[in-house]
Amino acid sequence: MKVAPPPPALKSATTSTPLRVRTNTAPLTSTCPPEDKIDLRDVTDFRRGRGDLIFSLFMVAVAAFFLIFFFTQTGWEDRKLPANMAKYWMDQFGITDPDTRPARLGRILKQGWVAPMAVLCILVPAALWNLRSAVRAYRWRARFRLSNDARYELRQWVRTLEFVGWFVAYTLLVPVLGYLVSTMLLGTALPWRLGYRGTRWMRICAATSFAIVLVFRTGLQIRTPVNIWLYDQLPQGLSTFLKVWF
Amino acid sequence: MEAFWQGIDNLASLPVLVAILIGSVGGLAIGAVPGIGPAIAIAILLPATVFLDDLVSLVLLLGVYGSSMFGGAIPAILINTPGTPVNALTTYDGYAMTRRGEAARGLALAYSASFFGGCFSILIGLSALILFGPYLRDLGALFGQRDIFMAAALGTVLLIAAHRRSIGIAALLFALGALIALVGRQSLKQIDRYTFGVDYLYPGFNLIVVIVGIFAISQALFLLTGKDADPPEARLKGGLLRGFGELKKHPLVAMISAGYGTIMGVIPGVGEFVAQFFSYSTARAISKAPGKFGRGAPDGLIASEASNNAVPAAAMVPLLALGVPGEALTAMMMVVFFDAGIKPGPDIFENNADFLFSLFIALLIINVLVLVTLLASTRLLARIIYVPNRLLGAFILILAFVGVFSIRNSFTDCMFAAGFGFLGYILRRLDWPLVPIVLGLVLGQIMVDKLTAGSSQIRTVYDLVDRPVAGTLFVVILGVIAFTVVTNIRTKRFEH
Numbered sequence: 063m064k065v066a067p068p069p070p071a072l073k074s075a076t077t078s079t080p081l082r083v084r085t086n087t088a089p090l091t092s093t094c095p096p097e098d099k100i101d102l103r104d105v106t107d108f109r110r111g112r113g114d115l116i117f118s119l120f121m122v123a124v125a126a127f128f129l130i131f132f133f134t135q136t137g138w139e140d141r142k143l144p145a146n147m148a149k150y151w152m153d154q155f156g157i158t159d160p161d162t163r164p165a166r167l168g169r170i171l172k173q174g175w176v177a178p179m180a181v182l183c184i185l186v187p188a189a190l191w192n193l194r195s196a197v198r199a200y201r202w203r204a205r206f207r208l209s210n211d212a213r214y215e216l217r218q219w220v221r222t223l224e225f226v227g228w229f230v231a232y233t234l235l236v237p238v239l240g241y242l243v244s245t246m247l248l249g250t251a252l253p254w255r256l257g258y259r260g261t262r263w264m265r266i267c268a269a270t271s272f273a274i275v276l277v278f279r280t281g282l283q284i285r286t287p288v289n290i291w292l293y294d295q296l297p298q299g300l301s302t303f304l305k306v307w308f
Numbered sequence: 309m310e311a312f313w314q315g316i317d318n319l320a321s322l323p324v325l326v327a328i329l330i331g332s333v334g335g336l337a338i339g340a341v342p343g344i345g346p347a348i349a350i351a352i353l354l355p356a357t358v359f360l361d362d363l364v365s366l367v368l369l370l371g372v373y374g375s376s377m378f379g380g381a382i383p384a385i386l387i388n389t390p391g392t393p394v395n396a397l398t399t400y401d402g403y404a405m406t407r408r409g410e411a412a413r414g415l416a417l418a419y420s421a422s423f424f425g426g427c428f429s430i431l432i433g434l435s436a437l438i439l440f441g442p443y444l445r446d447l448g449a450l451f452g453q454r455d456i457f458m459a460a461a462l463g464t465v466l467l468i469a470a471h472r473r474s475i476g477i478a479a480l481l482f483a484l485g486a487l488i489a490l491v492g493r494q495s496l497k498q499i500d501r502y503t504f505g506v507d508y509l510y511p512g513f514n515l516i517v518v519i520v521g522i523f524a525i526s527q528a529l530f531l532l533t534g535k536d537a538d539p540p541e542a543r544l545k546g547g548l549l550r551g552f553g554e555l556k557k558h559p560l561v562a563m564i565s566a567g568y569g570t571i572m573g574v575i576p577g578v579g580e581f582v583a584q585f586f587s588y589s590t591a592r593a594i595s596k597a598p599g600k601f602g603r604g605a606p607d608g609l610i611a612s613e614a615s616n617n618a619v620p621a622a623a624m625v626p627l628l629a630l631g632v633p634g635e636a637l638t639a640m641m642m643v644v645f646f647d648a649g650i651k652p653g654p655d656i657f658e659n660n661a662d663f664l665f666s667l668f669i670a671l672l673i674i675n676v677l678v679l680v681t682l683l684a685s686t687r688l689l690a691r692i693i694y695v696p697n698r699l700l701g702a703f704i705l706i707l708a709f710v711g712v713f714s715i716r717n718s719f720t721d722c723m724f725a726a727g728f729g730f731l732g733y734i735l736r737r738l739d740w741p742l743v744p745i746v747l748g749l750v751l752g753q754i755m756v757d758k759l760t761a762g763s764s765q766i767r768t769v770y771d772l773v774d775r776p777v778a779g780t781l782f783v784v785i786l787g788v789i790a791f792t793v794v795t796n797i798r799t800k801r802f803e804h
Binding site for chain 1: 355356359360471473474476477479480482483484486487490494496497499500501502503504525528529532533696698699701702703705706707708709710713714717719722723726729730733734737738739740752756759760762763764765766767768769771
């Protein structure tokens with residue numbers, strides 16, 4: 063059976079000779095030294111970037127959360143206030159003369175809900191004000207065709223959760239393997255994960271981890287978990303030694 | 309004078325001297341590494357201080373605080389990267405000197421100016437204690453609960469106003485910090501605030517858990533997800549001893565800068581940045597060659613370093629005299645006072661005067677030790693600059709665990725610290741300031757405590773301001789608010 067010859071390969075644009083700009087002029091040179099001075103405005107100035115609007119919205123949600131639960135979680139239900147608050151405040155500021163001896167302001171200030179209310183009086187307006195500024199910055203960026211795509215920023219936040227996970231795993235590992243072993247393990251595994259591989263790096267990391275244990279646990283006797291599964295599997299003498307010093 | 313000698317006597321013990329040495333040298337190394345500042349180091353060390361003697365703990369933290377800015381000048385001058393944020397202005401003239409092949413001259417000047425600035429404010433503090441000590445004891449009578457409440461309120465207003473471009477964010481985060489501090493059972497009326505029936509929340513969030521999370525874990529996450537810096541190789545040739553000779557040629561700049569640092573340090577919420585701006589601008593204004601500023605002017609370098617190193621000793625004043633911390637580092641030190649059962653405030657002059665002398669004399673020793681260490685080992689310290697950032701991040705994470713777990717043996721604390729760390733990471737990414745949260749935690753609690761304690765004397769709203777100190781502070785608060793509003797309106801008009 064005759065097989066049809068394959069069709070000639072399509073010549074795509076990408077396989078064609080790339081466009082090269084040839085110029086006979088000398089390369090651009092400058093006599094000015096490179097401007098690598100730190101701009102102090104970068105240190106003190108503040109500019110809203112991508113992701114700011116999302117976080118500002120989150121902060122409004124946090125403020126709203128605290129505001130909603132203010133009425134049930136701060137003792138507001140058991141508040142003790144004068145019957146006519148408008149009259150009370152007018153008496154307080156001397157606008158009107160009190161009919162009877164007014165309640166002491168200090169008695170009101172002592173109540174549990176006062177401090178949260180005072181803080182919420184700053185938190186809620188500040189969160190809304192900040193959201194307004196974030197929206198304005200978002201519009202400004204859009205107007206000047208700067209990217210407002212927050213996906214990169216969100217990806218960075220999510221990427222960080224990996225290292226939060228390392229921290230949590232370390233926390234959970236300490237009661238199983240003990241402070242010494244867990245620290246040595248994390249102190250070498252995490253740098254390995256970060257790309258510091260090879261014998262030299264591993265030696266440095268193991269030595270640093272061991273030094274941390276020596277300084278904090280052996281030297282300063284800082285509290286670490288006591289009931290260690292691994293230590294319990296060891297002979298009594300060694301187990302006690304490890305529990306005391308490592 | 310008896311308290312002075314007793315103060316020296318307190319320091320003459322091996323653990324205290326070792327703590328001074330470790331704090332000073334450790335602070336230098338921490339300052340020299342771009343990426344970790346003194347706040348992270350103090351956050352990690354805080355839990356360890358629970359197991360140490362009060363004075364040992366405080367001199368250890370003071371060592372880190374007082375020496376980190378010395379160390380921060382090294383990368384600022386050699387590789388144009390400030391070791392701590394407050395060394396940013398040092399890069400202007402310091403790095404210009406390095407590019408001219410005068411790195412050693414820049415470092416020598418930075419060390420001598422830093423030493424001068426540090427000693428200047430310490431000696432002023434010590435002189436004030438000696439000269440006015442007997443009168444300062446009467447401060448206790450002058451400052452009541454309402455006065456300290458007003459001082460904390462002034463600190464809050466100044467802190468928020470200092471964030472000129474992000475006042476809304478500073479206020480928001482301050483309030484968030486204050487609200488976090490309010491979570492838990494109110495001891496006076498036994499009312500549970502935002503506990504939602506969760507047992508863990510009844511005692512409230514531990515301050516150290518929040519601080520370690522917000523500062524240390526967030527910085528670890530920031531470093532871990534970033535890239536290793538590839539700083540240029542720095543070459544250091546020449547002696548470091550000639551700095552004092554050059555400093556003597558600029559006595560006025562040195563004095564003015566150290567003076568600015570001392571004054572700005574005393575004002576809560578202002579700190580090193582403002583002191584540097586003022587002193588640098590003044591130095592340029594009085595210079596015969598202002599055009600050389602930013603191009604390796606020695607007086608520019610002196611202005612920057614003398615002012616920022618004068619701040620730590622001065623920043624101890626509002627903390628010790630009023631119990632009101634002015635910035636994050638002194639707020640963290642407040643935790644040590646809480647643990648030690650020492651109440652910083654006006655009464656400290658009456659009850660613990662020797663303790664005050666001990667702290668200021670320790671700061672003086674720290675400055676001398678740091679200078680000697682720098683002169684002897686700058687070449688070694690300069691190598692610390694090249695420690696990879698991400699590796700540092702990994703070890704900060706390990707250290708953070710010890711810090712958090714050791715407080716209450718609680719895994720839940722560790723989980724919450726991780727949560728606060730993640731929050732802090734997002735704030736860092738968005739360039740939102742972290743300091744207002746910590747100051748909200750501390751100052752918010754102080755304000756609530758003082759207002760509650762003084763409530764029996766508050767009959768009407770005028771009783772809040774009817775004392776001389778409280779009234780004056782209230783007027784200052786109104787002045788600061790008015791000034792901030794007016795300058796913001798003017799700036800906005802100018803921009804439009």
